[in-house]
Amino acid sequence: MGVHAGVVFAFFYAPIGILIIFSFSGDRIVGQWGGFTLDWYREFWNNDQLTNSITVSLQVALIATVASVVLGTLSALALERFRFRGRRVFDALLYLPIIIPDVTMGIMMLVFFAEGIDVVDSLLGISLAKGITTITLSHIAFCISFVSVVVRARLSGMDSRLEEAAMDLYATRWQTFRYVTLPQILPGVAGGGLLALTLSLDDVVISQFTSGPGATTLPVYVFSLIRKGVTPMINSVSVVMFLASLVLIAAMLGVDRLRSTGSNVPSAVPRGDLSAEPAVGGHERGDT
Amino acid sequence: MSVSEIATGDADEQHTVAAATPAFEAAAARAAARRGLFMALPAYVYLVIFFAAPFAIVVIYSFATRTRTGGISLSGWNLDSYQRLGEQIVRDVLWRSLGLAILTTLICLLVAYPFAYYMTIVSTTARNVMLVMVMIPFWTNFLVRNYAWRLLLSSGGPLSSVTEAIGLGETDLLFTKTAVVIGLVYSFLPFMILPLYASIERIDHSLIEASRDLYANGAQTFRRVVLPLSMPGVIAGSILVFVPSLGAYVTPDILGGGKEVLLGSYIVTQFGTARNFPFGASLSVVLMVVMLTATVAYFRQGGRNL
Numbered sequence: 001m002g003v004h005a006g007v008v009f010a011f012f013y014a015p016i017g018i019l020i021i022f023s024f025s026g027d028r029i030v031g032q033w034g035g036f037t038l039d040w041y042r043e044f045w046n047n048d049q050l051t052n053s054i055t056v057s058l059q060v061a062l063i064a065t066v067a068s069v070v071l072g073t074l075s076a077l078a079l080e081r082f083r084f085r086g087r088r089v090f091d092a093l094l095y096l097p098i099i100i101p102d103v104t105m106g107i108m109m110l111v112f113f114a115e116g117i118d119v120v121d122s123l124l125g126i127s128l129a130k131g132i133t134t135i136t137l138s139h140i141a142f143c144i145s146f147v148s149v150v151v152r153a154r155l156s157g158m159d160s161r162l163e164e165a166a167m168d169l170y171a172t173r174w175q176t177f178r179y180v181t182l183p184q185i186l187p188g189v190a191g192g193g194l195l196a197l198t199l200s201l202d203d204v205v206i207s208q209f210t211s212g213p214g215a216t217t218l219p220v221y222v223f224s225l226i227r228k229g230v231t232p233m234i235n236s237v238s239v240v241m242f243l244a245s246l247v248l249i250a251a252m253l254g255v256d257r258l259r260s261t262g263s264n265v266p267s268a269v270p271r272g273d274l275s276a277e278p279a280v281g282g283h284e285r286g287d288t
Numbered sequence: 289m290s291v292s293e294i295a296t297g298d299a300d301e302q303h304t305v306a307a308a309t310p311a312f313e314a315a316a317a318r319a320a321a322r323r324g325l326f327m328a329l330p331a332y333v334y335l336v337i338f339f340a341a342p343f344a345i346v347v348i349y350s351f352a353t354r355t356r357t358g359g360i361s362l363s364g365w366n367l368d369s370y371q372r373l374g375e376q377i378v379r380d381v382l383w384r385s386l387g388l389a390i391l392t393t394l395i396c397l398l399v400a401y402p403f404a405y406y407m408t409i410v411s412t413t414a415r416n417v418m419l420v421m422v423m424i425p426f427w428t429n430f431l432v433r434n435y436a437w438r439l440l441l442s443s444g445g446p447l448s449s450v451t452e453a454i455g456l457g458e459t460d461l462l463f464t465k466t467a468v469v470i471g472l473v474y475s476f477l478p479f480m481i482l483p484l485y486a487s488i489e490r491i492d493h494s495l496i497e498a499s500r501d502l503y504a505n506g507a508q509t510f511r512r513v514v515l516p517l518s519m520p521g522v523i524a525g526s527i528l529v530f531v532p533s534l535g536a537y538v539t540p541d542i543l544g545g546g547k548e549v550l551l552g553s554y555i556v557t558q559f560g561t562a563r564n565f566p567f568g569a570s571l572s573v574v575l576m577v578v579m580l581t582a583t584v585a586y587f588r589q590g591g592r593n594l
Contacts, residue, residue: 001406008403012425015436031445075331082324101535103552104572112342141338238432245428
C-alpha cells in the first residue's frame with residue numbers, strides 16, 4: 001500500500017512539477033525543452049491584458065470575500081442561534097449554491113443578467129453593465145453559502161453557555177458578541193473568508209458567463225488563451241497561479257493551527273459529511 | 289421568621305414565576321425570532337434576488353417556446369424542450385456524460401480506497417503530511433491542474449517522450465476520451481480520498497481484531513467488516529466525484545478538445561451558438577434534478593447534519 005500511495009502522489013505532483021520545469025523552456029512549442037529562459041515570465045509581465053485581468057480578479061475576489069464574510073457570518077449566527085419564520089427555507093436556499101453544478105449556475109446568472117437585469121436595475125436604481133459588477137454579484141451569491149457553512153461548523157462546536165454566562169454577568173448583546181462570540185468563531189470566519197477568496201480567484205465557469213467586454217478575470221482570460229491554442233506563456237501564467245494557490249494554502253493551514261486546539265488533524269480537511277466539507281464543495285464550485 | 293412570612297415569600301415567588309412563564313417567555317421568543325430574521329435578512333434577500341430568481345427564470349424558460357429569431361416567447365407553455373430529451377443525439381450526449389461520470393467515479397474509488405486505508409494505518413505525523421499533500425492539489429487552481437495535463441499529454445510532449453524512450457512508442461492521448469477521464473480523475477480524486485479517509489479512520493479497530501480472532505482472513509475481514517463500515521465515506525465520495533464529473537465543462541474542453549460533446553458543453557452551446565434557451569434550460573433542469581436526487585440520497589443514506 002505504501003507503493004500505491006507513492007504512485008498516487010506521483011500522479012498528483014508530476015504534472016505540476018513538469019509544468020514548472022517547462023515554464024522555463026526556451027522552445028516555442030509547448031512541451032519541448034529548448035534551454036533555460038525567463039522569456040515567458042517577461043512576456044507574461046508585459047502583457048497588458050493579462051495584468052489587467054489580474055487586477056480585475058483581485059478586485060472581484062476582495063469585494064466578494066468581504067461581502068460574503070459579512071453576509072455569511074450573519075446568516076450562520078441567525079441559523080445556529082435563533083429560530084425564526086422561514087428558517088428552513090433559508091437553510092435550503094443557502095445549501096443550493098454549494099451543490100449546484102457550476103455550468104448550471106453560470107447559465108442561470110447569464111440568463112438573469114441578460115433578461116432580468118431591467119428588473120434589478122429598477123429595483124436598485126442603478127444600471128448594471130456586464131463586467132466587474134456582474135461577476136462580483138455572482139461570486140458573492142455562491143461565496144455566502146461557503147462562508148456560512150464554515151462559520152456554522154465553528155459555532156456548533158462552541159459552547160453556547162459561554163454566551164449565556166456573559167449575559168448573566170450583565171454584558172449587553174453587543175458586548176457578548178464582541179468579547180465572547182466573535183473571538184470564538186474568528187478562526188471559522190477567517191477560514192470561511194480564505195475559502196471565499198480561493199473560490200472567487202479560481203472560478204472560471206461562472207465568471208465566463210457573467211463577464212463582459214473589457215472586464216475578464218484571470219482564469220477566464222487564461223481559459224480563452226488555452227482554447228485559442230497554447231503558447232509557452234500560459235505555462236508561466238499557470239506557475240504564477242499555482243504559487244498564488246500555495247500562498248492561500250499556507251494561510252489556510254495557519255488558520256487551521258489557530259482553530260485546532262485539541263485535534264491534530266487539519267480541520268480544513270473534510271471529514272466525511274458535506275456540511276463539514278467546505279473544501280470539497282469548494283472544488284465542486286470552482287472546478288467543472 | 290413566622291410561618292406566615294415564609295408562606296407569603298413562597299407565594300410571592302410562585303407569583304413571579306407564574307407571571308414570567310407564559311407571557312414573558314413568549315415575548316422573549318418573539319424577540320429572538322425577530323432578531324434571528326433580522327440577522328438572516330441581508331443574506332436571505334441577496335440569495336432570493338441573485339440565486340433564487342435566476343434559478344426560477346431557468347426553470348420557467350424550460351417550459352417556454354423558442355421564437356424564430358432565437359428569443360423567448362413566454363406565451364404558450366409546453367413540454368417540447370423536455371420531449372427533445374428523447375431524441376437520439378440528445379440521448380447520446382446524456383449517456384456519454386453519464387458513462388464518463390460513472391467511469392471517473394469508479395476509478396477514483398479504486399485508486400482512493402487503498403490510499404485512504406493506508407493513511408489510517410501510518411503514524412500520526414505521516415498521516416498529517418499525507419493530508420496536507422492531498423490538500424495541495426485540491427486547493428490548486430483548477431484551470432492550472434487541467435492545463436498541466438494538457439502540457440503533459442501533448443503530442444511529442446513529456447509523456448510521449450518518456451514512452452518513446454522506454455520503447456513503448458509515441459502516445460497521443462490528448463483530445464481523447466482517455467485524456468478527459470484522466471483529467472476528471474486528477475481533478476476530483478481528493479474528493480474521494482478525504483471522505484473515505486474520514487470514514488475508515490472512524491472504524492473501531494477492535495472490530496477488525498474481533499473478526500480476525502474469529503478466523504476471518506484478510507479478504508473476509510475487508511468485505512464483511514471494513515467495507516460495510518466505510519460505506520458512508522464510499523457514498524459521500526462517490527457523490528462528490530460523480531456530480532461535478534457529470535456537469536464538467538472545463539476539463540472536456542481543455543483535454544477533450546471539445547470533440548466529445550458532453551452535457552456541460554452541450555448546455556452551454558444551447559445558450560451560445562445554438563440560441564435555444566428553452567432546450568438549454570430543460571437540460572439544466574435535468575442536471576439539477578440528478579444532482580438534487582444524488583444529494584438527497586446521500587442524506588437518506590445516513591448522511592449527517594445538513
